Amino acid sequence: MLSLSCVQASYGSSQVLFDVNLDVRDGEVVTLLGRNGMGKTTTVSTIMGLVPVQGGNVTFAGQSIGSWPTYRVARAGLALVPEGRQVFPNLSVLENLIATAANRGGVLKPWNLDSVFELFPALAPLRNRSASVLSGGEQQMLAIGRAVMTNPKLLILDEATEGLAPKIRGEIWQALSRIKATGQAVLVIDKNMKALSRIADRHYILDKGRTVWMGTSTDLMNDDELRHRLLSA
C-alpha cells in the first residue's frame, strides 16, 4: 500500500534523510523506530507532503505521491496523528470528530461517532466540551478518533503515547489493537517497544536517516545487541 524507496530529504542545506526504505501492506501494523533525531518525523513529513522528497520514490496505493501537496495526500487516504496531538482547540469534541469526517478508504463499515465513543469511552461524556480543556491523554484519544473518522487507507501515528501517564498509554495501545482488528493499516512511531512488539507485525529502524534494519517483533525482542546499539534500549 505504502512504499518508500531510497528516500532522501533535507531542511535547507542540511540533509536529514539519505536512504529510507519501508513498506506497509494492507492490514499491517508497522513501526518506525530509532533514537532521537534519526529522521522518523521527517520520514512521516515526506510521506504527507510536508517536507519535499528530494530523491527516491514514495508510492501509495499504486500512485507516486512524492510531489503531491498535503491535502491531496490526505484525500488519497493517508491520515496523520502528528506529534503533540493537534486538535482544533476552539471546537468541541463532537465538532472535532465531525469536522474532517469522510470515507476516504471507501470502507464497507466506516467509523462513526458511536464506534469512536466505543473505542474511547472516556470521550463520550466529554462530547460537548471544548477540546482545549481536555487532558493530554483525552486530546490524543480525540486526535486518533478524528483521524479514524476519515476512514483512511493508512493511519500514521507519530509519538503515539509520548508524555502520557501509563494508564492512558495502556488505553491507547488497547485502542490500537482494536483498530488493527478492523483491518486498518497503521504506521506507528513510539518509544514503547514492549507494547509495540505485542501489536505490530513488523518494525523498521532508522539510523542517521537510513533504514538499517527490518524485522518481526520476535526478531527485535530477541536481539539485545541490536536494541542496545540502535535504540539505546
Ligand SMILES: Nc1ncnc2c1ncn2[C@@H]1O[C@H](COP(=O)(O)OP(=O)(O)OP(=O)(O)O)[C@@H](O)[C@H]1O
Ligand atoms: N524543521 C527543521 N529544520 C531543520 N532541521 C530539522 C527540522 N526538523 C528536524 N530537523 C533535524 O532533522 C533531524 C531529524 O529529525 P526528526 O525530527 O525527523 O527525528 P526523529 O527521529 O523524529 O526524532 P525525535 O524522536 O526526537 O522526534 C534532526 O537532526 C533534527 O534536528
